[in-house]
Amino acid sequence: MKQTHSMHAAALTQRTAFWLALASLPVLAASAAMAGAQEPQSILETDRIIVKYRDVQPAANGSTVVVEGGSSARKARIDRAGQQFGVLVRESHALSNGAKVFRLDRRHNLAEVRSLANEMMMRDASIEYAEPDRIMTHSATATDPRFTDQWHYYDAVGGLRLPTAWDISTGTGVVVAVIDTGYRPHADLNGQILPGYDFISTAAIGNDGNGRDNDATDPGDGVTAGACGGGQPFSDQPSSWHGTHVAGTVAARTNNGAGVAGVAYNAKILPVRVLGKCGGYTSDIADAIIWASGGTVAGVPANPNKARVLNLSLGGGGACSATMQNAVNGARGRGAVVVAAAGNSAMNVSNASPANCAGVIAVAATGRTGGRARYSNFGTLVSVAAPGGDGASGVLSTLNSGRGAPLADTYAVYQGTSMAAPHVAGVAALMLALNTNLTPDVIAAQLKSTARAFPASCTGCGAGIVNARAAADWAKSSAAPVAVAESESNNTIATADPVTPVNASVTGNLGTATDTDYFRVDLPAGKTLKTSLSAVLATANYGLYLYNSAGKQLGVSLNGAGVADTITFANTSTSTSVLYLRVVYTSGGTGTSNGRYALSLTR
Incomplete structure (x- = not known):
């Protein structure tokens, strides 16, 4: 930004x-x-x-x-x-x-x-x-040469500590609004994009020949020197495809054998277009914030996909305006986490809006060394930092190759707090997927408390570099297991009880020695299922089996009475695996009282 x-x-x-x-x-x-x-x-x-x-x-x-x-x-x-x-x-x-x-x-x-x-x-x-x-803008400076790896996710010094977080959460079920330039259809975003909206009210800025409409695709925002007034910009600027780059960082398709990974790759992107040629107006951005978070905007159809996380990789100078603060307050009141780029002017964030608005998670940028990027804003209003790139290292994500109008899919390395913010928005989505009851204030507090210390100088960069694994661990531990009751008859794969919560405690019973109970679990790619079976009666002994959708046995646990049976299975494929857990009688009690058992599932 x-x-x-x-x-x-x-x-x-x-x-x-x-x-x-x-x-x-x-x-x-x-x-x-x-x-x-x-x-x-x-x-x-x-x-x-x-x-x-x-x-x-x-x-x-x-x-x-x-x-x-x-x-x-x-x-x-x-x-x-x-x-x-x-x-x-x-x-x-x-x-x-x-x-x-x-x-x-x-x-x-x-x-x-x-x-x-x-x-x-x-x-x-x-x-x-x-x-x-006020007119707000984005900015992300492409670097050369292009890096082939996303160091910003895995690097032990400067990275997000992300890969091990995927063992716990991938963002399933969470909607992240990218309030930006819109998006370009991209092979690495297929299936990730929900119907969005174009809030640009001025046709010249929108570059699409009209005002607000339901088409959030990005036609390009390239401008010639001086086109934005007052001699700005100083030279011709190609189209940035900024929103597409940000969207890829949040939720690019992963484990698909191509392209790049997204931080919360099973989350969905709600594209909301507010920036075009020369930027975008505060009033349009404020309405977009309200709509994306589930609020009502006159003349605009209701948003059927309320976002729990809003990413604002945009901004302008000055104090937070009343219009922007009111929009942020409304979004937070509807349960949305508002993440904003701190800004790229190497100044105190107190003079950069909306990052200086109350209740916003303001994100500074760090380089590969873990120190403050030379361009990043700073100050006491910064909440946390995340990788944004500096020097020879940048953030790799989805893009379009067109300099003016859109052309082919491509990838590019950008630098900026605009790139740091979606890392944090993605981690917030990982947390919400584990516990949907988390409030914006709780998520902000835990992002800070689980952040890791800066390995290099980063004065005014907030509590630390966001630690995806630590944040996901906390969110998982905060989520009480969802109680699920067995429903008969579930004696076959075809009649298996579905268990959808991430963290579930299933109660059931084996009514007779010939009774058997099946439970279906849809395990997303990259996730690990951990199960534990315990009989309520200490002298009872039941067995636990795991099968795939074809009925092939993938695991079994047949411990003796008084010892829990456990099975762990990692889905290393590129698609969701349909699994079936089976509880069978071995010896001991049966019936509605003596045959009771507890089956816990986490994924």
Whole structure:
């Protein structure tokens, strides 16, 4: 993540002069000069402003309800504020929280728009807040040569400690929203992508000829030098396919004999498009956060695949806005974990939003040495760090080869906190797959407490480097076994009782000496099934068998009375294995009381 509109010192004079030429009042010139001194790292522009009235609340259907006050009188006060600054203000659209977005006649420096917002609030006491609709961007710098291995997962010094975590969890059943540039269909993402949404409300930014729609595919975001205003970017920029790269890190297909692996490769990706040419507006991103987490957004169909984890590999300079904070609060209230890239400006994260929003897990980037990447933001608001690449080492993931429009599938090495964040989002998915009851605060706390110490200098990088295995171990231990009762008749493979929880405690009984009980378990690729059978009556003796879907015996345990029978089976194939556990009578008690047993399963 990087603010591609950020101003370098060499361009400060030129860009300030540009805004001075547009300014119609001396006060605007003074504001622009002041902004240059206060925000040398991130001078942005916007042509939109967000206004929230105190008595306007969202209705249940996502529309807005005005409790009191005349809209024409309010618009007149808005217009007079604009006239004070020589700016024409037109109403654009409403947000999910009842706020309204107003469009300005042209782009203005953020300081000018803040001054306009303050003027609006001074003229109308019914305004709860007014703020610039800031443009946020992504950034990931490709490195050369391309690495063939994903060191960021396995490296003992700088890696995520991920491979052994896959013995415990692969993210099954968890939806991760990648709120980014959208996605490109990719062979290594086949079956991983859920229907998403395009929240870009401006056709020029969206580069797809329209506004919001249900097509989250990425048409490309390449721009020519200066196309984004104020001389930005300084040179032509090819399409980044940024969301596709992030999605691959979260959940690229794994054990498929090709390409790369994903951190939580059995999780699903919900692509939510908010960034296009020159970035994306805060208002669009806020609505996307609300929708992805299961909230209601006016004019947008309900999201049938509520995300438990939101990845925000994007950002801009300045404090967390009210619009963004409200969106984050709503998502967290719906149980979603919000993970955000800390930013790539090598500055304190307190000046990088949304990473500085309350309740967000802000992620700094480390290199292969385990030390802070030279570009990574830092500070007390950073929660944890994860591999993002530095120097000769980067993060390898899915991409598209097109420089403008999409072409063929490919892979590329990128660097950035944008690459570090999806590592953490993926680990959060591993944890939620083990215990769906974990709250955003608990996950944040445990990511910190299980993180490992930095092997190299990383001041202001949070609690440590996220440790996937340790986090998964904790999540597994926190999950109480799900109670499952045997249901008769389950005496054959065809009538086997399904056992779906990751951690289950099955209770059953052998009614007679000829009784037998079957249980079906679908074991995902890369997972290990561990089972233990104990008779309730100490003198009873039962046997435990394991079969595949064809009825071939894969394991057996026939210990004596009073000793638990155990079987462990690892699925080393590339697809889910259908397994059957069988409990049989050997000797001792039978019936509803004396024939009782307990069968535990973890996977």
